[in-house]
Amino acid sequence: MHSQKHTIVSSPGKVLLAGGYLVLDRSYSGLVVATSSRFYSSVQPLPASSSAASISTPQGIISVRAGQFPSQSSTWIYSISIENDQLIIKQTNQDVVGKNKFIYITLFQTLALAYEKIATTTDKKGVDAGRELLNRITDDGQSAGLDLVVLADNDFYSQREQLSALSLPTKIDSLSSLQPFTPLPRPIPQTNKTGLGSSAALVTSLVASLLSHLDIVSLPSNPTEANSNESLQLVHSLAQFAHCLAQGKVGSGFDVSSAVFGTHIFKRFSPSILTPLMDGSLDSIHLSSPTLLPVLDPSKWDQKTTAFRLPKGLRLILADVDAGTDTPSFVGKVLAWRKNHPEVAQKLWDDLDKANMQLERLLTELVAREKDEDYEETVGWMGERHIEDHKENPTAVLLYEIRLTLFIIRDFQRRMSELSGVAIEPPEQTRLLDACSELEGVIGGGVPGAGGYDALFLLIIDTPSVTSRVDKLWSEWTEMSVCPLLARQSDGGLKVERLSDVKGLAEALGS
Numbered sequence: 001m002h003s004q005k006h007t008i009v010s011s012p013g014k015v016l017l018a019g020g021y022l023v024l025d026r027s028y029s030g031l032v033v034a035t036s037s038r039f040y041s042s043v044q045p046l047p048a049s050s051s052a053a054s055i056s057t058p059q060g061i062i063s064v065r066a067g068q069f070p071s072q073s074s075t076w077i078y079s080i081s082i083e084n085d086q087l088i089i090k091q092t093n094q095d096v097v098g099k100n101k102f103i104y105i106t107l108f109q110t111l112a113l114a115y116e117k118i119a120t121t122t123d124k125k126g127v128d129a130g131r132e133l134l135n136r137i138t139d140d141g142q143s144a145g146l147d148l149v150v151l152a153d154n155d156f157y158s159q160r161e162q163l164s165a166l167s168l169p170t171k172i173d174s175l176s177s178l179q180p181f182t183p184l185p186r187p188i189p190q191t192n193k194t195g196l197g198s199s200a201a202l203v204t205s206l207v208a209s210l211l212s213h214l215d216i217v218s219l220p221s222n223p224t225e226a227n228s229n230e231s232l233q234l235v236h237s238l239a240q241f242a243h244c245l246a247q248g249k250v251g252s253g254f255d256v257s258s259a260v261f262g263t264h265i266f267k268r269f270s271p272s273i274l275t276p277l278m279d280g281s282l283d284s285i286h287l288s289s290p291t292l293l294p295v296l297d298p299s300k301w302d303q304k305t306t307a308f309r310l311p312k313g314l315r316l317i318l319a320d321v322d323a324g325t326d327t328p329s330f331v332g333k334v335l336a337w338r339k340n341h342p343e344v345a346q347k348l349w350d351d352l353d354k355a356n357m358q359l360e361r362l363l364t365e366l367v368a369r370e371k372d373e374d375y376e377e378t379v380g381w382m383g384e385r386h387i388e389d390h391k392e393n394p395t396a397v398l399l400y401e402i403r404l405t406l407f408i409i410r411d412f413q414r415r416m417s418e419l420s421g422v423a424i425e426p427p428e429q430t431r432l433l434d435a436c437s438e439l440e441g442v443i444g445g446g447v448p449g450a451g452g453y454d455a456l457f458l459l460i461i462d463t464p465s466v467t468s469r470v471d472k473l474w475s476e477w478t479e480m481s482v483c484p485l486l487a488r489q490s491d492g493g494l495k496v497e498r499l500s501d502v503k504g505l506a507e508a509l510g511s
């Protein structure tokens with residue numbers, strides 16, 4: 001009998017509300033909010049009769065398909081075999097589909113870590129532990145290997161073309177009428193992303209689903225255990241490592257951190273932790289003493305994730321902006337300017353950090369007000385009013401102060417733009433954000449993460465009339481094309497899913 005084990009893990013997308021650039025430095029923290037839009041990785045046994053399995057006769061096959069993309073150009077097949085004291089992972093169809101660096105590196109490092117875990121926690125050592133890993137991949141020879149499918153919620157990729165093909169306007173209601181995991185016509189490199197962090201959510205959900213399917217970790221079913229859970233911590237350090245390696249640089253890692261832990265106040269890990277691993281071989285895995293575990297052991301990691309969430313009754317709303325201008329990589333330029341102007345930069349970084357932390361404090365104070373008798377009523381009432389005009393009670397005052405702080409953060413970001421010559425909040429975005437901030441029920445907004453022309457966030461009172469005012473302004477905006485995303489804030493991080501609980505997933509997987 002074939003085992004029908006099916007593991008599905010999802011990871012949320014991210015929005016860095018405050019702390020762009022600052023979070024690259026461990027002296028500063030940022031506010032990262034996870035989104036309701038998620039990235040799913042599904043792992044099942046690969047039937048011996050499948051076409052992927054017939055390609056050659058290695059000891060195991062792992063097939064990874066990007067489910068919503070054209071399958072001929074978006075399925076990467078890898079053979080896994082043991083030769084002497086090495087585990088060899090080779091892509092068998094590179095000449096047809098090319099490489100997917102993020103998938104290959106994640107697979108390679110996850111199998112390397114799985115091997116090390118088996119070799120250190122069971123009685124199997126060396127090549128025997130490698131054989132045990134292969135047995136787990138092939139379900140003791142009953143299957144050809146593993147069949148992985150990755151699927152992202154529609155928000156991760158621009159849906160402009162899909163809406164226009166259906167003659168639908170770029171509005172929130174139109175997005176809800178698109179089928180889940182809408183098929184996209186072109187391969188991934190020719191598809192526009194929206195900035196939710198597809199690669200971090202992909203890598204994180206892949207690492208977690210594979211480690212869980214191979215019985216290397218046991219993921220918590222209760223998300224409240226998340227921060228202290230040893231398995232999640234290990235998924236986190238491995239996903240950070242694989243993501244850095246695939247990106248070719250060590251970023252702050254806030255995207256992977258929120259893909260694992262959800263919304264939080266983020267302080268990065270020391271980049272030097274990963275130095276010993278960054279030049280390792282990506283050809284084969286030596287079936288000998290562990291090299292990853294000593295570095296990825298959660299006790300060696302110093303990132304900090306502090307609990308934080310947005311207050312009830314508020315909604316984070318996002319837009320994908322298309323200004324016809326590519327946002328080039330800003331990080332190098334901003335950091336070079338900081339290095340060349342240490343004194344001015346220090347003051348600006350400290351002032352901006354003060355404003356960022358003030359935003360965190362005010363939002364947390366508003367969370368504490370949720371139990372006030374008049375909280376819900378005040379918040380709802382403010383949805384029909386200009387936030388700056390009302391200071392009737394502590395809740396209204398807090399909303400006003402949050403608005404002021406969002407404006408102060410934007411002022412500092414524009415100063416950063418002017419001084420460094422990098423368009424973090426370009427004038428086109430200033431005009432759009434200012435217009436949105438004039439609407440009743442809009443608290444304020446900003447450019448997330450590194451900024452630029454590509455995206456925008458607003459904090460609004462969560463009522464249908466505020467959302468529809470924003471939706472209308474965006475759809476009528478002419479200076480840039482503004483397309484809403486469906487996502488809202490969500491607290492949760494990595495999640496083990498049941499197939500029947502995720503709308504459209506069974507259909508997208510063809511099960």
Ligand SMILES: Nc1ncnc2c1ncn2[C@@H]1O[C@H](COP(=O)(O)OP(=O)(O)OP(=O)(O)O)[C@@H](O)[C@H]1O
Nearest residue numbers: 066100101102150152193194195196197198199200
């Ligand atoms: N659905 C997918 N299936 C397989 N690989 C994917 C998928 N989505 C993204 N990727 C991988 O992630 C890479 C994009 O990563 P990159 O770091 O350039 O973008 P990103 O910063 O994650 O983008 P964004 O934040 O806009 O989503 C792709 O080239 C591909 O290798």
Ligand SMILES: C[C@@](O)(CCOP(=O)(O)O)CC(=O)O
Nearest residue numbers: 020021251252253449450451
């Ligand atoms: C500029 C930076 O601080 C944030 C980049 O955020 P985003 O990818 O634009 O969402 C870089 C980083 O933290 O890795």
